[in-house]
Ligand SMILES: Nc1ncnc2c1ncn2[C@@H]1O[C@H](COP(=O)(O)OP(=O)(O)OP(=O)(O)O)[C@@H](O)[C@H]1O
């Protein structure tokens with residue numbers, strides 16, 4: 001499998017704080033690679049190194065065979081389209097002005113700009129005039145235009161840092177449809193999200209916790225590696241008291257409150273009999289949310 005990103009023993013220190021600690025992973029060409037972790041886990045910091053925006057303290061980053069070299073960050077920047085977590089577009093500029101600006105920063109010729117815009121507008125099926133001010137766009141469309149800006153120089157790798165934060169559920173679904181279409185046209189997507197339903201769409205996932213990479217694999221691999229034993233969805237007639245939960249948790253490998261339900265893996269399946277007849281118990285497959293809670297938030301560990 002051809003690799004587009006290789007991160008080897010990456011460390012990033014801010015003062016005496018290590019934001020990224022000895023992280024190594026690869027991203028394969030053409031995949032959707034999900035980079036997950038709680039707030040402050042080091043995702044954006046890793047991304048900033050991959051995009052050539054900050055220097056690593058130590059370790060090596062290779063993007064499309066180009067090694068990160070201080071002073072030659074532009075070589076990497078040309079290969080990467082980056083949609084940042086906080087800033088996407090200038091609200092007080094039109095769609096056209098934003099895209100012209102993005103093209104200028106990447107030295108895209110006006111001929112290439114026209115061609116790329118036509119292709120990319122078709123991809124997102126933009127139905128707004130280019131003269132529309134970005135401030136007038138709904139958040140879902142704004143993110144799509146931001147994606148066009150990130151792709152305006154035809155990068156091979158697209159890095160999307162929480163692209164759907166603050167976007168409606170319907171628009172989130174449309175954005176993921178676009179992400180899939182990007183891989184159809186040969187792009188590789190590196191994406192962070194706090195939405196586990198979205199992360200289920202990734203080919204492979206890396207999980208970060210407090211600057212360290214703690215797990216990596218396909219969604220089924222992560223589910224299988226994280227849990228041994230059958231998971232049950234347990235729904236008591238009335239919510240369980242804290243004390244009752246604590247007692248049950250003692251007897252389980254996993255006992256995780258999930259709204260009005262509990263996700264449970266028993267140490268001994270005979271304990272199924274301890275629930276009263278008003279409790280519904282059904283076999284389920286673990287969700288990525290279960291994996292995340294178990295590994296990243298360290299609960300029930
Ligand atoms: N320039 C900086 N100077 C000092 N500390 C920083 C700097 N940038 C990030 N940090 C710290 O490094 C840690 C990792 O931050 P980072 O932004 O990479 O996390 P993240 O996983 O992207 O979190 P989130 O999900 O909230 O976006 C945090 O504790 C953050 O406060």
Ligand SMILES: [Mg+2]
Pocket residue numbers: 043044045085161
């Ligand atoms: Mg971040």
